[in-house]
Amino acid sequence: MAAYHILLVHFPIALLTVAMVAILLRAVSDGPLARAVDHALVPLLAVGVVSTAVAYAIGFRVWSVEAITSSPLGRNHILAASWTLAYWAVLLLVRWRGGEAVWEGLSRWVMVGLALLGSVLLTITGTLGGHLTGTPTAASQALRAMGWEVYTTFYVPDMTLYVIGGAAVVLLVVAMATRLGRTA
Numbered sequence: 001m002a003a004y005h006i007l008l009v010h011f012p013i014a015l016l017t018v019a020m021v022a023i024l025l026r027a028v029s030d031g032p033l034a035r036a037v038d039h040a041l042v043p044l045l046a047v048g049v050v051s052t053a054v055a056y057a058i059g060f061r062v063w064s065v066e067a068i069t070s071s072p073l074g075r076n077h078i079l080a081a082s083w084t085l086a087y088w089a090v091l092l093l094v095r096w097r098g099g100e101a102v103w104e105g106l107s108r109w110v111m112v113g114l115a116l117l118g119s120v121l122l123t124i125t126g127t128l129g130g131h132l133t134g135t136p137t138a139a140s141q142a143l144r145a146m147g148w149e150v151y152t153t154f155y156v157p158d159m160t161l162y163v164i165g166g167a168a169v170v171l172l173v174v175a176m177a178t179r180l181g182r183t184a
């Protein structure tokens with residue numbers, strides 16, 4: 001299955017990188033080219049997310065689950081892949097459900113933030129995958145410089161998880177209150 005995983009990962013890498021460029025272009029331009037590119041964004045993101053999900057699922061068939069989860073590098077690869085899949089799925093939902101309104105006001109910069117974060121996570125996932133196949137790149141030097149040694153399991157303090165959970169609840173409450181305010 002290794003060959004299939006390696007073949008498949010090139011789809012999300014290419015498609016989501018193009019989607020990131022399209023989002024950056026639309027965020028800074030209201031011109032005809034940016035609008036035309038934006039019309040292709042939902043299908044582009046949809047194919048990108050589906051191909052990420054397929055590459056993700058096949059990833060679990062490359063080595064046994066015991067083998068991939070027994071090394072910090074393997075665990076980090078799964079973690080980064082899960083974040084990547086989740087972030088791009090959120091971006092797809094936001095653009096799909098939000099329509100062209102996502103480019104109004106501040107929300108266009110939220111789109112830029114999500115796209116850049118998603119691309120960084122995709123790059124980290126690929127970098128760790130390269131380490132797993134024995135073809136490491138210098139990209140991990142950048143992660144080391146930021147304080148993360150990729151050969152050690154990535155942990156965040158419990159407090160970070162509480163803050164993320166709290167922020168998610170606050171955002172849900174704000175969204176529901178805004179919706180109620182609009183329908184009232």
Ligand code: HEM
Pocket residue numbers: 002005006009012013052055056057058059060061062063068077078080081082084085122125126127128129130132133135
């Ligand atoms: C967003 C999803 C994923 C992406 C973009 C991705 C990307 C990559 C890349 C770029 C490589 C290196 C390919 C090469 O050097 O030619 C790789 C290798 C690998 N990935 Fe993933 N991966 C993803 C998800 C997963 C998941 C979920 C697992 C396991 C649970 C996994 C397991 C592996 C393994 C075991 C290798 C090494 C394959 C070998 O030994 O040849 N990947 N991955």
